Amino acid sequence: MTDATQQIGSYENEAQFGDYVALLKPRVMSLVVFTAAVGVFVAPVYVHPFVAFVAILFIALGGGASGALNMWYDHDIDAVMKRTSRRPVPAGRVSKGEALTIGMWLSFIAVVMLGLASNWVAAGILAFTIFFYAVIYTIWLKRWTPQNIVIGGAAGAFPPMIGWAVATGGVSVESILMFVIIFMWTPPHFWALALFMNEDYSKAGVPMLTVTHGRRVTRKHILAYAALVAPLAIYAAFTSIGGWIYLVAALYLNAKFVYGAWQLWQRDETAAEADGYSAEKRYFRFSLTYLFASFGALLVQALWVQGFGMGAW
């Protein structure tokens, strides 16, 4: 092999622009964009559309930056799990150092730009969110406790609170409720996934509840969290961001969410294995619909109030 061929070989696995985009977990970013946008638009304060656009963009970039930091730290377990083995770092297209540098710089840019575009309360919450996801969840909790998902879920719950802070410059009952809905929704969502992806987490040694306490306990926990989130989500209908549109949606979605959890709790492993975990997969997919529809209903409610001048209650 000549020097030239050696050099060509080393470039074959070179990162393309899409790999750097993948580092920011675009699918997670879409959820961040949506919930942050709802936070901005349901707030009772007018935000200039361009400022709102820029603020949401940098909230999403902050979320993406924490995703890059997560991929930097988790490169070893990502390589072991089938679901994550093709990510840019374990696949060898982006180096660990690059992921860390990109994550740090994008975090800095996102926080500063959000502060300049809106206010420093929103920027401060974004900085804390990045710290929470990268340090508290990824570095500390994920490999240490089966409650990793519960506490780590807070990181994903902050975007609507940041969106609300962009508009109002503060925190209130409504923004805390939006936070709590996502916070309490996260465990059932991820544990439903863990029920049918158990092998992946076992191989990587991540102490998911399914690995440490078994599927029976996980099913109980899913039901408990679904039962806890339902009254809080319905209660949001009676605050300033709620109204009859959201109430109808919340009643239907939460009834279905709790009923689905109850069905999962009743199933035993023999039945689940027999049908290839179809109910668990269905519940996981519905949990995504639940969150998008709940926040979508809040948005429709806000547009109804603003567009038609109808009072919430």
Place this chain on the structure above:
Amino acid sequence: MAAPRAEHELHTRRYSRNLGVALTLVCFVFIVFGLTYVKITNGGLNQGFDHVVRPELVPLEEGN
């Protein structure tokens, strides 16, 4: 020498990456420009005192 064909592939790969970075930077410039424009045009009065007293900047009670 077989290098030219291989370099061509290499350049194509680099082109996509460089184009992506360039477009990102151009977007960033437009965002900063747009944000500046919105902040200035929505910020109310932007005149300052410049050694000469301007009547329109004097508070109403004093001016009347």
